[in-house]
Amino acid sequence: MKFLVVDDSATMRRIVINSLQRIGFSDTVEAGDGQEALAKFDSSVGFVITDWNMPNMSGTDFTKVLRSRPDGAQVPILMVTARSVKEDILTAMEAGVNNYIVKPFTPQVLKEKIDALLPAAAA
Amino acid sequence: MSSSQRAQEVLYESEAALRLVDQELLDLHSVHREEHRAVTAGLADLPYILERANAQILGVLSRLRESRAALQSSAVEKLQVTHEKLREVTSATEDAAINIMDACDRATQLVDELDTIDAASEPDREKAGAVRGTLRDELFLMMGALQFQDITSQQLNHASAVLVEMEHRLMDVAKLFDTNAANEPSPLTMANSVDMSTFDPNATTRDPEGRQALADEIFTAIRGTAA
Numbered sequence: 001m002k003f004l005v006v007d008d009s010a011t012m013r014r015i016v017i018n019s020l021q022r023i024g025f026s027d028t029v030e031a032g033d034g035q036e037a038l039a040k041f042d043s044s045v046g047f048v049i050t051d052w053n054m055p056n057m058s059g060t061d062f063t064k065v066l067r068s069r070p071d072g073a074q075v076p077i078l079m080v081t082a083r084s085v086k087e088d089i090l091t092a093m094e095a096g097v098n099n100y101i102v103k104p105f106t107p108q109v110l111k112e113k114i115d116a117l118l119p120a121a122a123a
Numbered sequence: 124m125s126s127s128q129r130a131q132e133v134l135y136e137s138e139a140a141l142r143l144v145d146q147e148l149l150d151l152h153s154v155h156r157e158e159h160r161a162v163t164a165g166l167a168d169l170p171y172i173l174e175r176a177n178a179q180i181l182g183v184l185s186r187l188r189e190s191r192a193a194l195q196s197s198a199v200e201k202l203q204v205t206h207e208k209l210r211e212v213t214s215a216t217e218d219a220a221i222n223i224m225d226a227c228d229r230a231t232q233l234v235d236e237l238d239t240i241d242a243a244s245e246p247d248r249e250k251a252g253a254v255r256g257t258l259r260d261e262l263f264l265m266m267g268a269l270q271f272q273d274i275t276s277q278q279l280n281h282a283s284a285v286l287v288e289m290e291h292r293l294m295d296v297a298k299l300f301d302t303n304a305a306n307e308p309s310p311l312t313m314a315n316s317v318d319m320s321t322f323d324p325n326a327t328t329r330d331p332e333g334r335q336a337l338a339d340e341i342f343t344a345i346r347g348t349a350a
Contacts, residue, residue, distance in 0.1 A: 008321060009273040018266055053277065055321050082274050082326035084334035089341045100342060102334040104270035107263065109335060 002027040002044050006037040006062065007051040007080070012103075016049055016080065019107045023114070034062030043071050047114070052081035052092070060095040067096040076117040080105065136190075140183045148176065194296070198289060205285045212275045215328040219271040226265045233258040277322035284317040284324075 003020055005028055007013045013030045020028060029045065031037035034057025037050065048066070052059040059079055066072035079097040081088075089100055099113045233254050240251045 007273075009276070011269055012273045015266055015270055018263070022263060053321050053323050055318050058320060081323070082277055083323045084338065085325060086337065086341060088323075089338050090345075093342065093345060100338040102331055102338055103274060104267070104328060104331050105335070107267065 001025060001046040002029060004029050004031065004037060004041055004045045004048045005050075006031045006034065006048065006054070006059065008032050008054040009051070012051065012080075016110070019110050022107060023111045025114075033057055034059060034065070037062050038065060041066060041069075041072060045075065047117070048075055048077045049080055050077060050097075052079060052083050052088070060092060060097075063092075063095040063097055078113055078117065080110075136186055140179065140186050143179055190296075194292060198292065201285050201289070205282045208278045208282055211327065211329070212278050215271045215275050218328070219268045222268040223265050226261045226268070230258055230261045230265075233261065271328055274326050274328050277326035280317055280322040281324045281326070284319060284322075287317060 003017075003025055005013050005016050005020075007016065007030075010032075013032075017028050017030065020026070025047075029040055031040050033054040034050075036056075037048075038057070041048070050059040050062060057065075059081065063077055063079075066075070066077070076099075077097045078099050078101060079092050080101040080103060081092075082103045083089075083092075084102045092100055098117050101109055101113055236254050237251060237258075240246050240254070
C-alpha cells in the first residue's frame with residue numbers, strides 16, 4: 001500500500017516515513033503542503049497522513065478538497081498535528097479526517113491508528 | 124473586548140483628540156491673522172479660547188495615559204506568553220538532547236555487547252539477533268526524539284509573530300507624534316514576515332499522552348453518536 005505523507009517539516013516527514021518503514025510500509029510519497037499533496041495524489045495512494053499547519057494549503061483544506069474528489073472520498077486520512085484543543089479536533093473531524101494523532105507521537109500510536117484504519121482501506 | 128482591541132481604540136481616540144487640538148490652534152491662529160482689526164474683541168475672547176484649548180489638551184493627556192496603560196497591559200500579557208513559550212523551547216531542546224544522549228549511551232553498551240558475543244569462540248547468534256533488535260529500537264527512539272524540532276519551530280514562529288505585532292503597535296504610537304513615521308518602513312515586517320498558517324500558537328511538547336487521550340475520547344464519542 002502506498003502512503004502519502006504531507007508535512008511542511010522535512011524532519012517530520014522523515015520521522016513519519018521511517019516509522020512507516022519500521023512497521024512494514026515502505027511505499028511512500030511525500031509532499032510539503034496541501035497543494036503539492038493534491039498534485040501527487042492519485043488512485044495508487046491508499047493512505048494519507050497529513051499535518052495541519054502548512055503554507056499554501058492547510059491539512060484541513062487539503063482534506064476537504066480530497067474528500068470532494070471521487071478518487072479521494074474513501075481514502076483513510078490520518079491527521080498528525082501539534083494542534084490539540086477540542087475545537088481543533090472537531091474541526092479536523094468535520095473536514096473529513098478518519099483519525100487524529102497529537103505531536104509528539106510514538107511509533108506505537110502511529111501503528112495503532114493505521115491498524116485501526118486499514119480494514120477501512122481494504123474494504 | 125480584548126486588551127489589544129482596547130489599546131487600538133484608545134489610540135484612535137487619542138489621535139482624534141490631538142486633531143481637535145490642532146484645529147483649535149489653527150482657528151486661534153487664523154483669528155489673529157485675519158481679524159487683526161478686531162484685536163480688542165479677540166482679546167476679550169482669548170481667556171475662553173485658552174480655557175477650551177486647555178481642556179482639550181488635558182483630555183489628550185488623559186487619553187494618552189489611558190492608551191499607555193492599555194498598551195502596557197496588552198503588551199505585557201503577550202510578552203509573558205511569548206517568554207513562557209521561549210522557556211518551553213529551551214526545555215524541549217534540553218529534554219530531546221538528554222533523551223538522545225541516553226539512547227546513545229544505551230546503543231554504545233549494546234554495540235559492546237555485540238562485540239563480546241562476536242569475540243566468543245562460539246558466538247550466540249540468537250542473542251546477537253535480539254541485541255541488534257534492541258539497538259534498532261534505540262536508534263529509532265533517537266529519531267523520534269527529534270520531533271521536538273517541528274514543535275519548537277512553531278513556538279519560535281509564534282514568538283516572531285508577537286514581536287512583529289509589538290513593532291506595529293509601537294509604530295502606531297510613533298505615528299501619533301510624528302506624521303513622517305507613517306512613511307517609514309517596518310524593519311521587522313520587511314525582514315521577516317511570518318506565515319501565520321504555518322504554526323499553531325498553542326503548539327507544545329507537554330503532556331502528549333493527555334492530549335492524545337482527549338483526541339481519542341472525542342473521536343470515540345462522536346463516532347458512537349453517529350453509529
